[in-house]
């Protein structure tokens with residue numbers, strides 16, 4: 001499965017330009033992490049990819065065919081978890097998935113439902129009403145419906161928002177297993193979500209793509225731009241973007257990113273989070 005996004009722009013009817021001349025090629029198998037601050041344009045891009053919105057300029061190709069012509073084929077091969085996903089609270093998990101299976105036109109709904117309930121580890125909740133589930137369990141139902149029918153292309157928009165760390169780890173493992181033979185696009189602003197599982201990262205900011213590559217490449221791009229120092233006075237922060245500050249018994253220890261580190265900052269190996277913050281802070285400064 002291959003998606004080519006060519007010079008795509010999206011301006012909402014109120015005049016807000018959410019995406020500006022985006023270009024991106026996505027190919028399976030891959031687990032792609034789409035990172036960006038709030039309002040960067042991540043959800044807009046995902047809505048374009050599932051044909052819930054039409055771009056105001058540019059082209060999206062699905063296996064070489066324009067999306068508007070391939071829309072039906074795309075939807076038949078797509079599992080989508082939108083950011084605001086409404087569940088039918090009075091239905092049980094199984095009843096809801098049965099309904100979704102019917103919408104998807106699945107031939108063997110029972111076996112498919114059993115498989116996805118197992119995949120998201122919700123066997124014990126299969127027969128209880130959705131209204132009784134915790135936030136994490138509801139999110140698992142959302143993921144289960146996206147997985148129904150084993151689609152080769154999956155889009156998850158902020159799937160781990162509101163989950164506790166243990167649930168997030170469970171999801172990461174699930175995504176990584178899922179992506180072995182598919183194209184999975186995962187949008188998030190939680191770096192740990194992409195760090196351990198994504199083979200590709202796309203950073204989007206102010207409606208434009210600022211980086212595409214592997215996590216290692218993003219980390220390498222920040223080498224020499226990350227460091228730590230003991231804060232003596234606040235003027236030291238000038239020209240730096242402080243990413244962490246810890247009060248210790250010996251004083252305040254700061255971590256910072258900058259184009260050029262001043263002599264009192266001791267360089268450190270960047271983490272993925274440092275590299276992401278460095279990229280975003282540079283954009284903000286421009």
Ligand SMILES: Nc1ncnc2c1ncn2[C@@H]1O[C@H](COP(=O)(O)OP(=O)(O)OP(=O)(O)O)[C@@H](O)[C@H]1O
Pocket residue numbers: 012013014016017018036037038039040041042043044045083189
């Ligand atoms: N229906 C809409 N009408 C007008 N403007 C919109 C609409 N939807 C989104 N926007 C604006 O477009 C920009 C991009 O929004 P989008 O939801 O795609 O960002 P995002 O990266 O998904 O952010 P978040 O992480 O907060 O969900 C924002 O400035 C947002 O306010």
